[in-house]
Amino acid sequence: MNAAAQQASLSTRDLTIRFGGHVAVNAVTADFYPGTLTVIVGPNGAGKTTYFNLVSGQLAATSGSVHLAGRDVTKLGPAHRTRLGVGRAFQLTNLFPHLSVLENVRLAVQSRAGIGLNMFSVWFGHKAVIERAEHYLERVSMIAKRDVMVGTLPHGDQRKLEVAILLALEPEILMFDEPTAGMSVDEVPVVLDLIHQVKAERNKTVLLVEHKMDVVRSLADRIIVLHNGTLVADGEPREVMQSKIVQEAYLGTPEHV
Ligand SMILES: Nc1ncnc2c1ncn2[C@@H]1O[C@H](COP(=O)(O)OP(=O)(O)OP(=O)(O)O)[C@@H](O)[C@H]1O
Numbered sequence: 001m002n003a004a005a006q007q008a009s010l011s012t013r014d015l016t017i018r019f020g021g022h023v024a025v026n027a028v029t030a031d032f033y034p035g036t037l038t039v040i041v042g043p044n045g046a047g048k049t050t051y052f053n054l055v056s057g058q059l060a061a062t063s064g065s066v067h068l069a070g071r072d073v074t075k076l077g078p079a080h081r082t083r084l085g086v087g088r089a090f091q092l093t094n095l096f097p098h099l100s101v102l103e104n105v106r107l108a109v110q111s112r113a114g115i116g117l118n119m120f121s122v123w124f125g126h127k128a129v130i131e132r133a134e135h136y137l138e139r140v141s142m143i144a145k146r147d148v149m150v151g152t153l154p155h156g157d158q159r160k161l162e163v164a165i166l167l168a169l170e171p172e173i174l175m176f177d178e179p180t181a182g183m184s185v186d187e188v189p190v191v192l193d194l195i196h197q198v199k200a201e202r203n204k205t206v207l208l209v210e211h212k213m214d215v216v217r218s219l220a221d222r223i224i225v226l227h228n229g230t231l232v233a234d235g236e237p238r239e240v241m242q243s244k245i246v247q248e249a250y251l252g253t254p255e256h257v
Contacts, residue, residue, distance in 0.1 A: 007070060008033055010066075011029075012066050015027070015065065017054060023229050026228070037195075038207050039209075040207065040208070042227055046229065057078035058078055087169050088176075088177070097149070097150050099149070100148060101142060102137065108136075112169050140164045156183040163194055173205045176195065176209070179191050179192075208220075221236075223237050
């Protein structure tokens with residue numbers, strides 16, 4: 001695990017949310033560090049997406065807290081948390097369907113650069129911004145589709161575009177919720193390669209919700225297991241995959257893990 005001296009980029013403390021009488025996330029305490037990719041696994045309805053929503057600010061906690069680099073952000077909304085370095089892909093709500101692929105990434109590059117919508121600064125930085133946007137489109141193998149209207153793209157391309165937008169925002173914490181779901185067989189490696197590249201840079205905190213065990217195995221530095229909203233295992237992949245609780249209840253029989 002990481003050196004105790006290193007500050008966690010993200011922490012949750014007793015993080016809890018109730019929907020009526022149902023506790024969807026139950027007192028989850030965890031620290032996440034730069035340079036570590038953590039995969040969150042667990043059966044359907046375990047609370048994985050809800051935990052992501054609590055971290056990114058889409059949902060407000062019933063109790064407990066969320067901290068970014070030591071700062072308590074529990075009361076802050078999602079836009080504020082984004083500005084503080086939380087980046088999340090695969091909600092597809094980040095996309096502007098009536099703009100081109102390039103325009104979508106350009107807006108993310110501008111937002112990251114703090115250029116905003118001031119006309120003079122847009123003009124001033126235009127060439128550099130476009131080049132930057134093209135760079136991210138190349139990284140997701142979508143440069144050939146730069147002028148296509150986003151609303152007309154197939155689902156897999158929209159998800160790749162979301163990765164480009166996420167990278168363009170240059171967050172410190174990257175959250176991927178089932179990044180390859182709904183993708184065709186030839187699209188999956190493009191996205192997995194990108195996550196591998198982000199991981200190889202060793203300076204970002206990456207959280208991934210994933211069901212596919214081959215993906216978990218190839219990417220995870222650490223695995224957290226949620227069950228009924230509760231954190232039931234947390235550790236290095238080999239240790240967690242071989243633990244009795246995971247073998248029996250969460251990942252199936254040993255030959256599946
Ligand atoms: N807005 C909501 N209102 C009521 N219940 C909710 C809400 N969001 C989630 N839940 C419930 O909370 C529990 C956890 O759901 P969540 O989607 O986080 O699970 P998950 O682990 O991501 O599942 P999956 O792997 O199927 O995506 C479920 O029982 C779900 O029905």
